[in-house]
Amino acid sequence: MVELNRIRELVERGDVTELARLLVQAYPQGLVGERDALVTLFMKAGLPHAEAVRWASELEKEGHAHHLPGARPRWVFTGKPVSFRRLASLVKSEWGGYVGDADGATEEALEFFERRLGVDHNTALEIYRGLEAAGYVSVAFQEGPDHARDRVLFEFPEVFLKQV
Structure with a gap:
């Protein structure tokens, strides 16, 4: 506390x-x-x-x-300023096609935040932990033409999207 x-x-x-x-x-x-x-x-x-x-x-x-x-x-x-409006927009427009270099689903999401939001690793982790605790994040196995792996799924509720 x-x-x-x-x-x-x-x-x-x-x-x-x-x-x-x-x-x-x-x-x-x-x-x-x-x-x-x-x-x-x-x-x-x-x-x-x-x-x-x-x-x-x-x-x-x-x-x-x-x-x-x-x-x-x-x-x-977040210790450093972050725009969650921009985050929601980036996730909607770019996350589906994003393939990172990181191993593991969570690490790939952190890498995405770092690269696309221009934040450091700690800030990316703060964002991820908050989204996860709020129920906006889940991990699921996905298969595609070029991949079969665990992937983070972001689910922003409508009430969140209306406020950003």
């Missing part, structure tokens, strides 16, 4: 990046809950409601906090 005093300290310093890193460490599988869960966390840290809303919005605007709605809703945090 995150140290609530540390959250308040980082907010008082105005340090969005360090706050994002703290949330990544505290919630590697994401903060479970609906959109209000992040505001609630900030309020538990002692922020007034309006300030908690502002900070949740700021983290989201800066690309460090991403709400994943659906059957297992949660906030996913």
Whole structure:
């Protein structure tokens, strides 16, 4: 669990990046809950409601906090800014035809994130873990004309696609 005093300290310093890193460490599988869960966390840290809303919005605007709605809703945090709108678009348009150099389905997905989103391995792993925890990722065996292997399948619920 995150140290609530540390959250308040980082907010008082105005340090969005360090706050994002703290949330990544505290919630590697994401903060479970609906959109209000992040505001609630900030309020538990002692922020007034309006300030908690502002900070949740700021983290989201800066690309460090991403709400994943659906059957297992949660906030996913990334230490570096990421556009989940771009991620969804890339997965839809390019993932089906992507063949990476990595061994294994998960490693191939991480490689895709790194190459196509321009993120480092740790950020790719943060994205993958969050998508997996939210139920947006599964691994299935696929056979094609040139391959037979395990492959990551991304399934973004309609409610997510409407929000990005």
